[in-house]
Amino acid sequence: MKYKTITSVLFCLLSIVPVASQNKTDTERANLAGPVKTVSTFDEKCNKTSEAHYLGDGSLSWKNVSKFDSNRNRTELLQYHGDKLRYQIISTYDNQERLLENLIMEFNGVPGAFSPHAPRPGKVVYTYNDSKRTKEVATFEVGGALKERVVYTYDERENEIDITSFNEQQTGSEIFERSSITIDYDSHGNWTRKTRFTQTDRVGPPQPNIAELRDVTYY
Numbered sequence: 001m002k003y004k005t006i007t008s009v010l011f012c013l014l015s016i017v018p019v020a021s022q023n024k025t026d027t028e029r030a031n032l033a034g035p036v037k038t039v040s041t042f043d044e045k046c047n048k049t050s051e052a053h054y055l056g057d058g059s060l061s062w063k064n065v066s067k068f069d070s071n072r073n074r075t076e077l078l079q080y081h082g083d084k085l086r087y088q089i090i091s092t093y094d095n096q097e098r099l100l101e102n103l104i105m106e107f108n109g110v111p112g113a114f115s116p117h118a119p120r121p122g123k124v125v126y127t128y129n130d131s132k133r134t135k136e137v138a139t140f141e142v143g144g145a146l147k148e149r150v151v152y153t154y155d156e157r158e159n160e161i162d163i164t165s166f167n168e169q170q171t172g173s174e175i176f177e178r179s180s181i182t183i184d185y186d187s188h189g190n191w192t193r194k195t196r197f198t199q200t201d202r203v204g205p206p207q208p209n210i211a212e213l214r215d216v217t218y219y
Helices: 002-022
Strands: 038-042 048-054 060-068 074-081 084-093 099-106 122-129 134-140 146-154 160-167 174-185 191-199 207-213
Antiparallel strands (some): 060 074, 122 134
């Protein structure tokens, strides 16, 4: 009879704990006090390892969790919407610490929902040609099909001077947009004006799109 009584009391206590926990807000479960909006954490190298945003009622809106290598390059990013994992991004780098690949995976998706700012599941591969001063960014679908390529060309001062986008979903590779940038430099080698020309019509010439001016003052 004593054993039955003890078992009954323990069962009641264990049953009460989840109920009390459910009544707490996300900020309270995180041991936070007050009207907290955003909380960020950093490691010993000042890398931001997590960032959480809370709503006015104390519920978790979103959270990012990151991992870094010894060179402070981010190797993994987990994105949560509320308490649900939505995206995982795994990044790799070359021996010059340049980004080589982003593998983007989606979890707990909502059918029919679309956000233009959300990561696109698939893979993005970066290829560098130092002799030609180019960088190619190739985007692949989840199934492995090549979707798009963008080729960046740089001048000897490592400023972008040409961006060409190829649509790979058509038969063969097709240019669907191209931008060229003319750059003016001062006597010290610092740029003072960048003019971007954009060509969306394969027949017509590139048209000036935007100009950026910079005033540099010297001693």
